[in-house]
Amino acid sequence: MSESNEIIDMPETFRLASQGFDRLFANDVNGAIDIFGEEGQEESPFHLIGLGVCAFLKAALGMEPDLMEDATECLALAESVAKRQVKVAKSSPASHRFQPGMEWEIIHTDAAVLLGLTHALSESYTGYLQCLYELNSAHTKFTKLFKTLYPNGLDDYPTPGHTPVVSRKGSKSSLRSDEVKSTTSGTAKSSSAGFLARWGLTSSTPAPPVIGTATNPPDGPIEEMILSGAAFGYGVFNLVLSILPTKIRRVVGFLGYNHDRQLALKALAVSAERSDMHAVFSGLVLMTYYGIVLLVSGYQADGEHMVKQYQAIVNKVSERYPKGTLWVLNKAKIQRMTQDAEGAIDTLTEGLSGDREETFEQADALLVFELAWALLSLRRYEDCADAFMELTQMNNWSYATYCFIAAGCYVSAGMLDEAQEIVDELPDSINRRKRSVPTEVYIKKKLEFYQKKQIRRGGDPKRYVEAIKISPAEEFAIFWNTHSHIDKATALAHIKDLSTLTPPVGIESEYMPAQPAPPADAILDLDTADELAIRSLILGIVHRTIGDYATSRMLLNDALKHFANVEISNWVGTVTWFERSVLELKDGEKKAAEAEAQYFDTAETEEEELKAQEKIYEIWQRTFDLGRRALSRSHALCTRDTDLAARLDSRIIMLKDEMKAKMATLGLEI
Numbered sequence: 099m100s101e102s103n104e105i106i107d108m109p110e111t112f113r114l115a116s117q118g119f120d121r122l123f124a125n126d127v128n129g130a131i132d133i134f135g136e137e138g139q140e141e142s143p144f145h146l147i148g149l150g151v152c153a154f155l156k157a158a159l160g161m162e163p164d165l166m167e168d169a170t171e172c173l174a175l176a177e178s179v180a181k182r183q184v185k186v187a188k189s190s191p192a193s194h195r196f197q198p199g200m201e202w203e204i205i206h207t208d209a210a211v212l213l214g215l216t217h218a219l220s221e222s223y224t225g226y227l228q229c230l231y232e233l234n235s236a237h238t239k240f241t242k243l244f245k246t247l248y249p250n251g252l253d254d255y256p257t258p259g260h261t262p263v264v265s266r267k268g269s270k271s272s273l274r275s276d277e278v279k280s281t282t283s284g285t286a287k288s289s290s291a292g293f294l295a296r297w298g299l300t301s302s303t304p305a306p307p308v309i310g311t312a313t314n315p316p317d318g319p320i321e322e323m324i325l326s327g328a329a330f331g332y333g334v335f336n337l338v339l340s341i342l343p344t345k346i347r348r349v350v351g352f353l354g355y356n357h358d359r360q361l362a363l364k365a366l367a368v369s370a371e372r373s374d375m376h377a378v379f380s381g382l383v384l385m386t387y388y389g390i391v392l393l394v395s396g397y398q399a400d401g402e403h404m405v406k407q408y409q410a411i412v413n414k415v416s417e418r419y420p421k422g423t424l425w426v427l428n429k430a431k432i433q434r435m436t437q438d439a440e441g442a443i444d445t446l447t448e449g450l451s452g453d454r455e456e457t458f459e460q461a462d463a464l465l466v467f468e469l470a471w472a473l474l475s476l477r478r479y480e481d482c483a484d485a486f487m488e489l490t491q492m493n494n495w496s497y498a499t500y501c502f503i504a505a506g507c508y509v510s511a512g513m514l515d516e517a518q519e520i521v522d523e524l525p526d527s528i529n530r531r532k533r534s535v536p537t538e539v540y541i542k543k544k545l546e547f548y549q550k551k552q553i554r555r556g557g558d559p560k561r562y563v564e565a566i567k568i569s570p571a572e573e574f575a576i577f578w579n580t581h582s583h584i585d586k587a588t589a590l591a592h593i594k595d596l597s598t599l600t601p602p603v604g605i606e607s608e609y610m611p612a613q614p615a616p617p618a619d620a621i622l623d624l625d626t627a628d629e630l631a632i633r634s635l636i637l638g639i640v641h642r643t644i645g646d647y648a649t650s651r652m653l654l655n656d657a658l659k660h661f662a663n664v665e666i667s668n669w670v671g672t673v674t675w676f677e678r679s680v681l682e683l684k685d686g687e688k689k690a691a692e693a694e695a696q697y698f699d700t701a702e703t704e705e706e707e708l709k710a711q712e713k714i715y716e717i718w719q720r721t722f723d724l725g726r727r728a729l730s731r732s733h734a735l736c737t738r739d740t741d742l743a744a745r746l747d748s749r750i751i752m753l754k755d756e757m758k759a760k761m762a763t764l765g766l767e768i
Contacts, residue, residue, distance in 0.1 A: 109193055109318075109319075109320060111139070111142045111144050111145070112144055112201075112319060112320060112323065113319075114133065114136075114139070114144075114145075115133070115134065115142065115144035115145050115147075115148055116319070116374075116375065117133055118130045118131075118133035118134045118145070118148045119148060119151075119375040119378070120419075121133060122148075122151070122152060122155075123378050123415075123418075123419045123422050123424075124419045124421055124422055124456065125419075125421050125422055125423055125454070125456040125457060125458045125461070126456040127152060127155075127156075127456075127458050127459075129456075130148065130152055131149065131152050133145075133148070134146075134148035134149045134152065135149060141179060142179075143176050143179045143180035143183055143202060143205045143206075143209075144205065146172065146175055146176035146179055146180075147173070147176040147180070147205055147208055147209055147212075149172045149176075150169060150172035150173035150175075150176050150209065150212060151212065152172075153165060153168040153169035153171075153172045153173075154169040154172075154173065154212050154215070154216055155460065155461075156168075156169070156460045157169040157216060158215070158216075159458075159460035159461050159463065159464055160459075160460040160463060160493040160494075160495065166216055169212070169216045170213060170216055170217075173209045173212050173213045173216065174209070174213065176205070176208075176209045177206060177209035177210060177213065180202050180203075180205040180206040180209060181202075181206055183199070183202040183205075184199045184202040184203055184206060185199075186199075187199035187201070187202055193320055194317070194318070194320045194321045194324065195309055195317065195321065196247075196309070196321065196324055197246075200243070200324055201320055201323065201324055203239060203243060204243070204323065204324055204327035204328060204331070205327075206236075206239070207236050207239055207240060207243065207327070207331040208327060208330075208331065208376075210232055210233065210236035210239075210331075211233070211236070211330075211331055211334045211335065213232045214228075214229040214230070214232035214233040214338065215229065215334070215338070217229040217232060218338065229338065233335055233338060233339070236331075236335075237335065240331050240332050240335045241332070243328040243331065243332070244328050244329070244331075244332035244365070246328075247308075247309075247310065247324070247325055247328045247329075248308070248310075248328070248329070248365075249308060250308060252329075252361070252364050252365060252368050254308075254311050254312070255310070255311065255368040255371070256312075256368075256371050257364070257367035257368055257370070257371050258367060258370055258371055258381070258407065258410040258411045258414050259406060259407055259410030259411075309321065309325070310325040319374065322372055322373060322374050323374045323375070323376065325372065326369045326372040326373075326374045326376035326377050326380070327369075327374075327376045329365040329366065329368045329369035329376075329380070330365075330366065330369040330376040330379060330380045330383075332362070332365050333362045333363070333364075333365030333366035333369060333380065333383070334362075334366070334383060335362075336358055336359065336361060336362035336365070337359060337362040337363065337366065337383070337387065340358075340359040340362060340751075340755070341359075341387075341748060341751055341752070359755060360759075363384065363387070366380040366383055366384050367380070367384065367407075367411075370384060370411055370414070371414075378415060378418075378419075381411045381412075381414065381415045382415075382424060384407075384408070384411050385408065385411055385412060385424075385428045388404055388405075388407065388408040388411075389408070389428060389431045389432075389435075390752070391404065391752055391756070392404060392405065392408070392431075392435045393431070393435055393578070393579055393583075394578070394579045394748075394749050394752065395749065395752040395753050395756055396579065396582060396676070396677070396679075396680035396683075396749070396753055397679075397680050397683045397684060397753060397756055397757070398756050399756050399757075399759035399760035399762075399763060400759075400760075400763070405432060405435075405436060408428070408432060409432055412425055412428045412429055412432065416429070421454070421455070421456065422458075423449060423457075423458045423461035423462060423464075423465060424458075424461055424464075426445060426446070426448075426449035426465065427446075427449070427461065427464050427465055427468055429445055430442040430443075430445040430446045430449070430465075430468055430469075430472070431468060433445060434468070434471070434472050434475065434583060435583055437583060437584070437585055439472045439475045439476050439583075439584075439585070440476070442468070442469075442472045443469060443472050443473065443476075446465050446466075446468055446469040446472065447469070449465050450462060450465050450466065450469070459492070460493065462492065463489060463492040463493045466485055466488055466489055466492060467485075467489060469485050470482050470485035470486050470489065470503075471575075471578060471580055473485060474507070474571060474572075474575060474580060475575075475580050475583060475584050475588065476584075476588060477510070477588055477591055477592075479507040479508070479510040479511040479569075479571070480507065480508075480511045480513070482503075482504075482507045482571065483504040483505075483507035483508050483511070483513075483516075484504075486500045486501070486503050486504040486507070487500065487501070487504050495535070496535045496537055496538055497527050498524050498527045498528045498537075498538045498541055499535070499537040499538060499541065499574075501520045501521075501523065501524060501527070502520075502521070502524060502537075502541045502544075502570055502574075503570065503571045503574050504520060504571075505517040505520040505521050505563070505570065506566075506569040506570030506571030506572065506573070506574070507569070507571045508520070509563055509566050509569050509570070509571075510569040510571065510572070514561070514563050514564060517563045517566075518560075518561060518562075518563045521545060521548075521562075521563060524541065524545060525542070525545065528541065528542055536741065536742050536743075536744065536745070537574075537742065539741065540669075540741040540742065543666045543741075544570065544666070547626075547628070547665065547666055548562045548563070548565050548566055549562045551565040551625070551626070552564060552565040554625070555621055555625075556621075567599055567623040567624055567629065568596070568599075568624070568629055568632055568633060568636075572592075572636060573632060573636075576632075576635065576636065576639070576673060577673075577742055577745060577746075579749075581636060581639045581640050581643060582639060582642075582643055582680075583643075584640070584643060586644050589609075589640040589641075589643050589644045590609055590644075592636065592637075592640050593609050593610050593637060593640060593641070596633050596636060596637055597610045597611075597613060597637065598613060599623040599624055599633065600613075600616040600620065600622045600623045600624070601615070601616065601622055601624065601630075602614070602615060603633070603634065603637065603653070603656070604656070605634075605649065605652050605653055605656060607641060607646055607649035608646065608649075609641070609644070609646065609649075610637070610641075610649070626664075626665060627660045627661070627662070627663035627664045627665070628660075628664045628665055628666060628667040628670070630656075630660040631657045631658075631660035631661050631664055631667060631670045631674075632657075632667060632670065634653045634654070634656040634657035634660065635653075635654065635657040635670060635673065635674050635677070637653045638650045638651075638652075638653035638654035638656075638657060638674075638677060638681075639677055641653060642677070642680070642681050642684065645688075647681060647684065647685040647688070650681055651678070651681060651685075654674050654677055654678050654681065657670060657674045658671065658674050658675070661674065667741075668739065668740050668741060669740050669741045669742060669746065671732075671735040672732045672733075672735040672736040672740060672746055672750075673732075673746065674732075675728050675729070675731040675732035675735065676728075676729065676732040676746070676749060676750060676753065678728040678732075679724075679725045679726075679728035679729040679732060679753060680753065682721055682724040682725040682728060683721060683722075683725045683757065683760075685721070686717060686718060686720070686721025686722075686724070686725070687721070689717050689721075690714050690717045690718055690721070693710075693713060693714050693717055694710075694714060697709075697710030697713060697714070698710055715764075715766075718764055718766060719766065722757065722760075722761060722766065725757055726757065729750060729753060729754060729757070732746075732750055733747075733750050736750060
């Protein structure tokens, strides 16, 4: 490609490229690629970023290394061309009211953001460092653009649902909740009155309102794109920094970056309320973030508000692009995370129907992936296995992981022949890959573990699935936090199956009666610390899900007791302490609510109300002390050698931030 220094017709180029993005968001990926790749647009950063976005979405949704390389190549080229256009445009008349060339700076930062996210998709520490390097190169530009376009912060801008991004709704138990200020108010307004103020004078003409506010709205699509793009870039930059694994965050701290997650979410919400391509991307980022937090953080400071905001964004984008697969996906996620797995299955099944005019292959794979977890959450094991096996034909992220979970479902369904046939293929499948994903590293250890157990039990080594008593599907469901979103009937079925395995758990509950000891010469179902720890961990989680916190605590403690002697399950300790932290927060929240009802309903004087507040304050303070202590132990056990460490570390970070947010609503010291 030649390096042309000619100025590009911004309005016309943007109009043409916008048609491509409309096609993309409506599922017509091939149509979008045709528009972005049209002859004569080789020097258009908009079209190049469009090609990069198509490749990025395919890479992100399909988790395929080859597609990631394509995305990196396209985005790097878009970044280079946009950088040249910035220089050319600065000496040319602008088609908007902002500084000349700002539109190309937005595109340049878009490319940097997407390049960084592409590197982060690997979920490896190397990938996160590459992501940080890319974002580091654009950090100054992100900040400058944001402060220039939003000098007074973000409070004057609407967001989807027209509510704050993060609720700071306190309770009667908050001693200082009225004093807590939002962390999303943005940069402080300048106290200077300008040049005249230095001489004791004031201007009779007030300064014009900032472009982009209700009193001075953007004039045309280019200004809309610039405003939305600046909020998008700044929001993504800060959000990514805030959720990087702890080891990478230390590097961030060394570089001197400060990140504000609530400001990042507010910036993305402001962008999502606009109408350009960035609005859709900001909405997609927020959907992804809210979906992850609701799914795996275990506890949210205000989960009800988060679901409301999430739903508002999904509705807004769905109205504009009703056929978009990604919006169907997020609707189903909300349903599953609000314990409507049946509704999620219906939504996903309809979204995958064969009568659609356009399909987005990589997005369809996510629908099937979500469908598989929804089916697993209802213990529809054979259907779940079929869904995971279908995924092996839809993308190349990890054939072995999909198969291993499917095999676990077949074990649970009593279909051992099908399970054995699948696991027999896995070693060769994993060994053929140039680089194993973290789940595959663990799968290899599990296969050897089961083989040794079968030999120890005197069984046929070629039928080692017979030794599997706790389904690998349910074990992997721990990492995806599936057991926290199941209904009571499903939880009780899990309790029955796991508690009847030998040896007995040794812990009783309303839902788990005592089991008789097996004969002395009986072959035990579970004969290793690994299995005993995992059983108690799952039982602890499902007891918490149905509200039996006392038994949950005993079971999680039992899992920690067995963890001391595990052979390969080095992740059990960090996950169990994490689940203990979640338990303490949920239990404390319940006790605080009960105390509020008890004390405030009977309080007749102001003095009695103050005493009630003090008691509730003590409940919350004790709750956070216990929660932080457990989370600290979880973090200490999450080392680089821990299986799936990056995923677990991200969960720890999310829970820590939710805990801080809740403390802020209550006016407690963080």
